[in-house]
Amino acid sequence: MTPRRYAPSQKVLHWIIAILIFALVPIALAMANLPDGGLKNALYEWHKSFGLTVLALALARLLVRASRGAPPLVDGLPAWQRRAARTSHLALYALIVLVPILGWAGTSACCAPVMLYFTLPLTLPISGGMPVGEAILKVHQVAAFTLVALVALHVAAALHHHLVRRDGTLRRMLPGGGEG
Ligand code: HEM
Ligand code: HEM
DSSP states (O other): OOOSSOOHHHHHHHHHHHHHHHHHHHHHHHHHHSOSSHHHHHHHHHHHHHHHHHHHHHHHHHHHHHHHOOOOOOTTOOHHHHHHHHHHHHHHHHHHHHHHHHHHHHHHHHHOOOEETTTEEOOOOOOSHHHHHHHHHHHHHHHHHHHHHHHHHHHHHHHIIIIIIOOSTTGGGSTTOOOO
């Protein structure tokens, strides 16, 4: 049966993943551009650990989504906006899984070990060394910037719903928010 609202777990996962991505991207830009040194190395470690955390939470989120579904889009949207919403949500789900997997695979190939929060070794068995690692990380970078662009559109759409259409779309993703 189609639910009438997002479950609290869906909202919590949505916002924790969003916060982690808002932290991960500036960390990525800083670590890639800083001169070699302790700060650069620390930012790499935080980037990798936050990224792996996004992957774990995204998989949990997909399980909840598959078992519980999501409320229908608000009434009165033109067909192209309904299609755009469905396609962009699907692409966001795909990218929050793909981007960290690519980062994980690329780092495992070129620059092992991958350590989760400086403790748990999680390097994947991927051979090929630097050339393979760099190629995978290039795809990781392109996919990550695609995710950033899509998130910008997604936020613009959420604000449009809230401020221009004044419907319940944003409220129903907020704590305590109900049917839209
Ligand atoms: C949702 C999760 C992730 C996002 C949004 C993300 C985002 C990014 C972005 C935007 C860059 C490009 C930085 C630049 O070249 O200016 C980047 C690079 C990189 N990411 Fe990620 N990343 C994620 C997950 C991961 C994970 C899980 C790992 C490894 C375990 C990882 C490892 C790397 C590495 C090694 C680079 C290369 C930086 C360089 O060129 O020196 N990322 N990431
Ligand atoms: C930064 C990373 C973000 C990602 C990866 C993301 C991803 C998603 C996905 C996949 C959905 C579809 C949920 C489902 O149908 O199961 C969704 C819904 C939603 N998101 Fe985000 N989101 C992000 C940030 C934001 C931000 C910053 C806002 C608000 C300013 C926002 C507002 C919403 C709203 C209002 C919905 C509900 C749409 C509806 O029910 O029709 N999201 N988000």
